Amino acid sequence: MRRQIQRLFRRLPATPTAFTLPSPEGEGNCPELPAGLGDGQNACMAVGGDGNGQAPEPPLRVESREELVYLLGEACELEHGLLCEYLYAQFSLKRSVQEGVTPEQLARIQAWELAIIDVVKQEMLHLSLATNILTAIGAAPHFERPNFPILSRWYPPDVQIALVPFGERALRHFMFLERPEGMSLRDAEGFGAVGHMRPPSNDDPQLTGGAEEWHTVGHLYRGIERGLAHLVDRYGESDVFIGPPNAQATTQVFEWPELTAVTSLASASSAIEIIVEQGEGARGDWVNSHFGKFVGILEDYLAVRRADPSFEPARPVIPVFLREPPDVDLVTLIEDPLTRRVADVFNATYEVTLQVQSRYFVHHGETPDELETLAKTAKHLMNWVMRSLGPMMTALPVGPQHAGQTAGPAFEIVRPAFFVLPHRDAAWKILRERFETLADVSLKLAEDPGLAGMKQIATNFQGFASDLRRHLTARAAVPTS
Template identity: 35%
Template sequence: MGSDHITSREQLIGMLGEAAEVEHTLMCTYLYAAFSLKTDEADGLTDTQRAAVRRWRRSIIRVAVEEMGHLAIVANLSVAIGGPAHFNRLNFPIAPGPLPAAMCVRLAPFTQDTLQHFIFLERPLDSNEPDGESFGKARDYQRGPLQQTKLMPVTYDYETVGELYDTIIRSFESLQVRYGEGHLFVGDRSRQIGPEISPLPGLMTICHLDHAREAVNTIKEQGEGADAHSDNSHFDRFCKIRMEWQELLEADPDFVPARPVANNPVMRRPPTPDGKVWITHDIGARVLDYANALYIQQLRLLSQAFGRPGEAYEKQVLINAATDLMYAMTPAAEALTTYPCHDGADCNAGMTFAMVRGMSPLPIGTEWQVLNCRFTELTDEGPNLRGLHPKVDRSLDMLEGVAATFSRHVDIICSDPDTECDA
């Protein structure tokens, strides 16, 4: 994939949309694997094993948080050139086509094969790390090149995520030559989310080419690492987990750090069931519905924060609520992995991160009423879920705190005569 393919702002916006989907899907797959880990004393691990698994869980979730930061950086890059923040994605598993055929994207428990897949996804371009054996190409397929495609946005195949970002920054450079800086970076900087609003690692606002280069380099160095493969890159962290896991296996060949969670669980009857597991267990399905609803509310809040005009205070309220919801979602998602997928199943349930069709921002002004109403609907379900699992109870307690804080802020915002809360 080369920068000569990117000849317009429309094409670059489309490529940034794909980059957002890559970051979004990676975040979900990492969280899914982390939620499957055995971290409780009742899970049957030795003290040494449990301590290691808890470290791995923290490390993987930290990587997922950084992927959320990459998603936010990509949103800022798009807003900077007059495009939208992109939080949509396809439901799992994702077939070849929307993403390169070499990039297998599905939900899987934390196994050695899954870990090798993560290492493969985050590998530097010069790495010879193989993919996990079960994550090979589903079919022989390539997306391009399409020689006659000059106006419609298309994205071609790339070997690594780093290569995608190399093409993105070359495209910024070539389009600045074509348009001029003042005509490329036309987005209002105040519509972006900066470090003063969100503590996500590496987040920055962008208003010229040097900022874009710095932002892309941040994503690459946190992911695949710098040329010398920094000690704290995603690639390096996953490699260290692999090394420690091997040492623990040498001491105990029966060591299994994760629960037998399903590959590609779905919350609705799948029209094409091959390779998917429908969650129908009574309690599991209820907890899944709840966890997915928290996830969608989180995306609503993020979508509402980016690209909006107005006070930093309002963006801060939205970002804080989204971040707190992610932490509230986590114990519910972990509890879910203790229930079978269905009666008689030999695998456990897992969060599906199911998407809804409409993730576009809500109308400015009325969004406060809509989001607050949704929080009420979520908390009203609490009495029907309490007592199912201690971690679900913890999640509900956290949700109630997030909802109450958000409601107080909405009262303040809507008391402002310039806010159209009653529109």
Template identity: 40%
Template sequence: MIETREQLIHTLTEAAEIEHNLLCSYLYAVFSMKRAGEAGLTEAQGEAVERWRKTILKIALEEMAHLACVNNLLIAIGGAPHFDRPNFPVAPGYHPADVVVRLTPFDERTLDHFIFLERPEESDIEDADGFEASGEEREVAARGVTPSAEDYATVGMLYDSIAQGFTSLAERLGEAALIEPAGRGQLYSALVKLPNIPRVTGLESALATIRQIKEEGEGSSGGGAVDSHFERFQAIRTEWREIREADPDFRPAWPAAHDPVMRKPIEGRPRIWITAPDAAHHVDLANAIYGTMLSVLAQTFSIADADEQRLLMRASVELMEASASISVALARLPASPDHPGVNAGMTFAVPRNSSYRPLEARARALFLERALELEARAKAVLGGEVAEKALRRLGNAIGLLDGSRAPE
């Protein structure tokens, strides 16, 4: 039960991390997927995998929009936008026991896990092998005024508790006291070019935003709407099984690592440490660009100038595309001599300081400085088509940040 503003901010912050984690998990699967014409796929199989890739990429984009919506909800009640998250794989107990978040390539178990994560509340679907619940319960000895995370079985139930919190607090504090009615500091669809990101200006718009997030994930009222994430993942699984029945050797993805890391793992924890030099350079650069993108995105949510917000948002998109192009290549590179037959993968390492830069007049110059460093590193370690794609996107970001390119 959410009874205070601080508890609501705490719970929304967890929702932001859930959305961010799901987004990264879905993108990792997309990066590992083969493209039409690559080895091991017939023409018909290539067409099917390309449809699935586009479907999951669209779901990932909707998760980006959900993350933006949650940040609007946070800002509306006086919280700060939140783009931080734990590094992968998320430690047991950080989220509720049933919310297992890992980086795994696109295979049947990963797909079944995605279906489980997006399942309606009344569903009796079990999670896939390899994603077993930790059994760790989050509880406190005595409930007081310190915000604490409550357990929930599904992501939909998390949003139900958030909706309850908005409703009860608006009644107790007053709607205008709880929610800043002008919607200042928030982003919206016309500004960020992502669908369904409204401003939150009152209880009605807050509840509508929460309902939209929930329905896009699991379906209308938990019933599994045709275009929900849950239903789209299930449709992929149905088609996959039909293809596999005709071809038992069907493999739609490269053997990207399960739980890759870019630093030596702690002894006893099963991780794939990326040590092959080419892959190690790629994952270092992909993570560095991703971290810079998070910093630019956090700044976008923290300033009031709409023109500057639009420019920074466009720059963050270019940085994201640069990182993605390297991440696709990573899934096709050997990870380590210690793990023959296993390819590398993006790890989405989060920098320790990726939040708002309070010296706003200097922020763009700081981002430009970093983008130029990243461009120089890309020229040094990348080659071929991946270099062309990444450098084009980095060049676009640099042009936006130095003022030589206007946002579209």
């Protein structure tokens, strides 16, 4: 299994390992984490579990469709939040030796970025699978979330999500959020649990959904899985899975082989198993999971820092907002005029991506070709536009009151209701209009000598607008009588 971790960085020289991985035969060896983690904690710190330290968490109480929808909404928010956290860390990475790193260090940074990108893609898959389950039980897609930082007022006290630049603190925080169920692990500095939570009582009728105390991603999803099984026992499978399968994301359009429609308890359980295995590992085997990948990146990062204590892989970014959000008390506002314009394009791109995804999941009347266009547009917005815009933004200054610091995208949520465009023709016209506007603004920004890359982004937006215009023209030519 040690070789599996090293394959993540196979293009780089091998580094000394600081921890022992479990044997591939599953003999119950204790998988210690990198030196210094949580004052010597390791995966066997949890008591009452099996040889891999997997202590069972108390079960969640899910006895109504409303509670199930509530928890699935939390799951979607969690996947969405993790996705943004990982993108922020990726965008914060330095891009050239001109930023104060050696060629060898830059090669390591690039390898870490590839590993993070792999995790990001799987988080997108997880959000799609969770949305499929929501759709399958008759609920609407849930792409809204609180603005960052997301503290304990929204989730159980020890579940906090914030935007942190790449480094030891970020990696330890990622490991904490993705840790296997039952593993005793402390969060990174500054992320300690705040307050306590009172779980629902046994006599709670659950006529409306409400918060429950879960501690890991796996704990939440296992509770959802048991809740689905309970409802199937009570009502029967056909009365639980009532949503349309053709309103779900599938492999045929999104090209993830694991992405299938949820139509039964078995297919829902399969979707949950994929999410949990990719995140925390297959019931104890965490080496190839998100948790294991972050363990491997952290080990490699610490080795480079030991060789060069001055090594800083990330730009001096801080999350910045264009406007004060209503749900966060203290934020940093962008002062630099050019940075504000680029951040506005980033936020608009993020918002229109959510609008395209929402339209895909609440579509009505679109042809298969039109649905494929929506899916490809959402993917290309992430892979082409946001992946280019993010590093551009993190190279720009915040402003004179934050000298030496650069702008990290805050993934601003303006109004969640704006994501859903329910009327087909109006939705397509609004999306086309947004892409045309974004193309025009990007072309103007490309005139700045430091933002030449905006020209390609403008070309991408023009292509998206052209694709939508083609469908609108074809539909308008079809007789309505």
